[in-house]
Amino acid sequence: MSSRENQLRLVFLGIILMVFTKLNAQNVQLYTTYPKISVSPGEVVDYSIELINNSSAVKTSDISLSSLPKGWHYELKSGNYVIDRLSVLPKDRKTLNLKLFVPGIQKKGSYTFYVSAGGTRLPLTVKITEEGVSSSELTSTQTNMEGAANSTFTYNATLFNRSSDGQVYALSANAAAGWGVIFKSDGKQVSSVDIEPNQRKDIIVEINAPEGIKKGTYKIPVRATNGSNQSEIIFEVVVSGSYKLELTTPSGALSTTATSGSVKKIQLSVKNTGASDLSQINLSSEAPSNWEVIFEPTRITTLKAGESATVNMNIKPTSNAIAGDYVLTASARSSETSSQAQFRITVETSILKGWFGITLIALAVGVVYYLIRKYGRR
Numbered sequence: 001m002s003s004r005e006n007q008l009r010l011v012f013l014g015i016i017l018m019v020f021t022k023l024n025a026q027n028v029q030l031y032t033t034y035p036k037i038s039v040s041p042g043e044v045v046d047y048s049i050e051l052i053n054n055s056s057a058v059k060t061s062d063i064s065l066s067s068l069p070k071g072w073h074y075e076l077k078s079g080n081y082v083i084d085r086l087s088v089l090p091k092d093r094k095t096l097n098l099k100l101f102v103p104g105i106q107k108k109g110s111y112t113f114y115v116s117a118g119g120t121r122l123p124l125t126v127k128i129t130e131e132g133v134s135s136s137e138l139t140s141t142q143t144n145m146e147g148a149a150n151s152t153f154t155y156n157a158t159l160f161n162r163s164s165d166g167q168v169y170a171l172s173a174n175a176a177a178g179w180g181v182i183f184k185s186d187g188k189q190v191s192s193v194d195i196e197p198n199q200r201k202d203i204i205v206e207i208n209a210p211e212g213i214k215k216g217t218y219k220i221p222v223r224a225t226n227g228s229n230q231s232e233i234i235f236e237v238v239v240s241g242s243y244k245l246e247l248t249t250p251s252g253a254l255s256t257t258a259t260s261g262s263v264k265k266i267q268l269s270v271k272n273t274g275a276s277d278l279s280q281i282n283l284s285s286e287a288p289s290n291w292e293v294i295f296e297p298t299r300i301t302t303l304k305a306g307e308s309a310t311v312n313m314n315i316k317p318t319s320n321a322i323a324g325d326y327v328l329t330a331s332a333r334s335s336e337t338s339s340q341a342q343f344r345i346t347v348e349t350s351i352l353k354g355w356f357g358i359t360l361i362a363l364a365v366g367v368v369y370y371l372i373r374k375y376g377r378r
Contacts, residue, residue, distance in 0.1 A: 027055035028088075028118035036125040042104035042136060042229050045126065049096040051117055053088035060087040061118035063096065068113045073101040073174070073221075073232075086117070101223070102126065104137065104231045135163040138224045138231040146238035148336055149275070153207040153237050159224050161195040168194050169224040171203070178210030181220065193224075207237055214275060215241050241276025243336035250310075255344040261319030263292075266343070270300060270332050271308040278303045278334045283311055286329040292316040293328070300332075321347045 029052040039045055053059045062085050065074060077097045078086055088094050098115065108128050115122045137160040145153045161167050170192045173181035184204040185193050195201050207220055218237045223230055248254070250269050258264035272278050279302050283295040296312040303309055313330060326345045331338060 028053060028059050028061055028120055030115055030117055030120055030122035032122065032124070035123065036127065038127040038129045039102060040130055040135075041102060041106040041128060042231060043102050044225060044228060044230050045100040045102065047096075047098040047100065047124065049098055049115060049122065050093050051086060051088055051096055052093045053090060056090045058087060058089055059118060060085065062116075064116050066114045066116060069111050071103045071106075072111075072113075075099040075101075100126070101225075101230050101232070102128070136161060136167070136169065136224060136226070136229045136231040138222070138233045140233055140235070143233065144236040144238065146240055149209050149211070149213050149239050149242035150244070150337065151209075153209075153235075155205040155207070155235055157203045157205055157222070157233060158200050159193065159195060159203055159231070160200045161197060163197060163229075166194065166196050167226050167229075168192055169226050172223050172225065173205075173207075174221040174223070175207075176210075178213075179218075179220065180206075180208035181222070182206050205235065207235065209237060209239055212242060212275065213239055215239055241336075242274040243276055243278065243334070244272070244274035245278065245281070245332055245334065245337050245339035246271040246273050247330060247332045247339040247341045249341075254341060255346070257346045257348060258315060258317050259348050260317045260321040260323075263314050263316045264345075266313045266315065268311040268313050268330065268341070269308050270303065270311055270339075272303045272305055274337070275305050276336075277305055278336065281332050281334045283313075284331045284333070285313070286331075287315070288317070288321075288326050288328070290318040291321075291328070315345065317345070317347050323347055323349050 031050040031052060032047055034047070037045065051061065051063075063076060063083060065076070068074065075098075076083060077099075078094055083096075086094055086096070096115075106128050108130060110125055110127045112123055112125045115124060138157060139160070140155055140157040142155065145155065147153060159169060161169075171183045171190065173179075175181050182205075183190050184206065185201060193201050193203065205222055209218070216239055218239065220235045220237060221232055222235060223232045248269055248271070250267060256264065256266060270281060270283075281300040281303060283298055283300075285293040285295075287293045292315070294314045296314065300309050300311070315328065317326070324347060326347060328343045328345055329340055330343065331340045333339075
């Protein structure tokens with residue numbers, strides 16, 4: 001087969017593909033009543049978009065947005081679900097609800113972006129009619145904070161209502177799965193706040209990272225939104241590491257026996273189950289009164305992530321301890337984290353002490369018997 005024939009084949013296939021794409025685009029259409037609107041900075045724009053299937057077959061289309069200006073955010077739903085793909089029956093239509101968040105600080109001008117589905121694009125234009133800031137402003141004097149993964153990152157924010165009317169603002173955070181974000185105002189946990197005209201309200205934002213998160217910097221957008229306006233602030237969470245200790249025994253058993261007045265050695269395992277190295281891990285205990293507890297060693301200088309160290313705990317119950325069960329708590333603690341293990345110690349009296357007691361009883365019985373024999377006849 002000649003190269004010219006190959007070229008003709010490629011051209012023919014390209015034409016077929018173009019025709020098919022065009023026909024598919026004609027089969028699926030996007031429509032909205034308001035393709036061009038005018039808003040102010042910080043407003044929330046709600047679009048109702050129809051996805052129309054003109055064909056005689058079911059059409060499934062990927063829905064996407066392109067050319068969206070930097071800093072703009074959106075939410076795309078159909079019914080109660082956030083979507084990125086939608087199926088439409090033959091000769092039917094589905095409604096898409098697009099919520100567009102315009103930044104509070106935005107230059108005046110016209111901004112065009114596109115909604116795409118099944119090879120067709122719907123251009124939407126937003127015209128910013130005035131340059132400036134929105135009627136709402138969410139600010140913070142400190143937006144960056146560093147700490148361990150198990151820390152609570154607490155930020156102080158202020159929400160300013162510049163409008164001439166009282167407003168109710170819904171508070172939300174665009175955080176990945178596993179992150180915890182709560183809002184507090186006037187000492188209570190809230191999901192929204194009421195602010196009078198031209199007034200400010202202080203809001204505390206508490207952010208908790210997921211367990212096992214890696215070291216790094218994470219951005220958490222937080223928004224205050226009402227029916228027609230929104231303000232956003234981005235908090236930076238700098239996770240310096242994930243710190244976690246586990247104190248146990250090699251077998252996992254936390255119960256043993258001991259003899260009063262004698263030393264009992266218990267082997268401990270100190271594990272660094274976090275993602276960062278630990279240093280200066282101190283061992284300590286809470287034991288019954290007059291018990292002796294000695295650790296060997298008393299301090300672990302360095303313990304790398306994922307590694308474990310062996311520590312011997314020597315316990316000595318007091319010599320006059322009564323037989324029974326006792327509780328002893330061992331602790332491993334560094335400046336970043338700590339762990340405890342609670343042991344049940346069953347104390348038994350020594351054999352020597354038992355024989356000594358029996359000897360005393362026998363001696364007492366012998367003395368009584370002797371006295372009875374000697375003086376009993378008188």
